[in-house]
Amino acid sequence: MSSLSFDEAQKLVDNWISKFEEGYFPPLVQLARLIEELGELSRAISHQTGVKIPKQNENTHSVEEEFGDLLFLMTCFANAQNISMNDAFTQALNKIESRDTSRWTLKKDFNHV
Numbered sequence: 001m002s003s004l005s006f007d008e009a010q011k012l013v014d015n016w017i018s019k020f021e022e023g024y025f026p027p028l029v030q031l032a033r034l035i036e037e038l039g040e041l042s043r044a045i046s047h048q049t050g051v052k053i054p055k056q057n058e059n060t061h062s063v064e065e066e067f068g069d070l071l072f073l074m075t076c077f078a079n080a081q082n083i084s085m086n087d088a089f090t091q092a093l094n095k096i097e098s099r100d101t102s103r104w105t106l107k108k109d110f111n112h113v
Contacts, residue, residue, distance in 0.1 A: 006085035013075045024080035034073050041066040 004012070017024055025033070044066045046052035054060050078085045 006089065009071075009075055010079055010085055013072065014079050017076065017079070024076060027077075027080070030073065030077045030080060034070065034077065037066065037070045037073055041070055 024030070040061065041063065043052070044061055044063045047054050047060055048063055075085065077083075078088070
């Protein structure tokens, strides 16, 4: 599969979810699932960095796999709430760029394109 835009990802997820009678989970269930996946991402990072050694016979997953699961669930949540991920991300970038423009020390050789 090639790279996807936010819009394409949201459409793919919606097409998949729309095949099922149950549809999207209610917001609090989706939030619980996001928190669960965030915990699994945390565990994968702990295992990858050696901070926490997996338990014997523990089923481990890669950071990339857990990150993907989190992205899928965030896309489900955005779709269920009629949120454009593209618009939300653009708004977040604009907020961060204006709020944090002088917060950090720019690299001397940085050339903004």
